[in-house]
Amino acid sequence: MFIRKLINALLAGVASVMLAGCEGGVLDPKGQVGADEKYLIIVATCLMLLVVVPVIVMTLFFAWKYREGRDHEIYAPKWSHSTKIELTVWLVPIIIIVILGVITWRSTHDLDPYKPLVHEKDHITVEVVSLNWKWLFIYPEQGVASVNELAFPTDVPVEFKITSDTTMNSFFIPQLGGQIYSMAGMETKLHLIANKPGTYDGFSANYSGEGFTGMQFKAIATEDEADFDAWVNKLKQQPRTLNPASYQALAEPSENNPVAYYGQVEPGMFQHILMQFMHESHHGTEHKLAAKMNMEAEK
Incomplete structure (x- = not known):
């Protein structure tokens, strides 16, 4: 329960920074369905950024570290295989994809447009x-x-x-x-x-x-x-x-x-x-x- 509240607080903080100034669109919901969809967008984005941000940072870092002219930064790996690196490269994306899959499965059913909203008042x-x-x-x-x-x-x-x-x-x-x-x-x-x-x-x-x-x-x-x-x-x-x-x-x-x-x-x-x-009473209605x-x- 505490972890869920912590995650929600972090997401709310990130959203307040990222979405400052966004008004009148899907990221400024005024209804239950819109709020659920906004939450789904933010969660999915944050999960994907767990992979995207480190990749971008490492790409820039390695490009700078091993740039031409830095002779003392010679890249000469002495290994042909690393189990730790293989696990990190494959396991992290797999975990994120599984989490996204579960979230997508649940949200697809919860946000089914044909599904009546549960509410105390009649629609x-x-x-x-x-x-x-x-x-x-x-x-x-x-x-x-x-x-x-x-x-x-x-x-x-x-x-x-x-x-x-x-x-x-x-x-x-x-x-x-x-x-x-x-x-x-x-x-x-x-x-x-x-x-x-x-x-x-x-x-x-x-x-x-x-x-x-x-x-x-x-x-x-x-x-x-x-x-x-x-x-x-x-x-x-x-x-x-x-x-x-x-x-x-x-x-x-x-x-x-x-x-x-x-x-x-x-x-x-x-x-x-x-x-x-x-x-049938309309002549030629099949072509109208x-x-x-x-x-x-x-x-």
């Missing part, structure tokens, strides 16, 4: 759709939707169900941790939580065309659930309704799209978007996705 569901070049967020339980603005209460786990209208994108909120791809006709999942209220940057981490740089959104972690309810009520005052017709208009490519709200959402919209290329992707590629 809320947000359905995410990536379009060219904007983000649509549907709240099926609240019956509202927003474009390029995401909100959720602090200390409440969020389950994101994610898909794409056309090209593949990557849903990413660096300070909350994790990123996962959005793909047309497929549903991926991501579970996150914000432990501190604030407004965090979100964007696509996968290049998707000329409007990619403007494909950003704000993720708002409200102070409490009451503030989140107030945000939802604000959306409900908006006259627009998200239905198949309005969605088709929204799906048209646009760059640097402003924030927009929908006061009502037709039930099953996310499933409609997810399956829009699978419906390919055509849209080709059109964007040609632009």
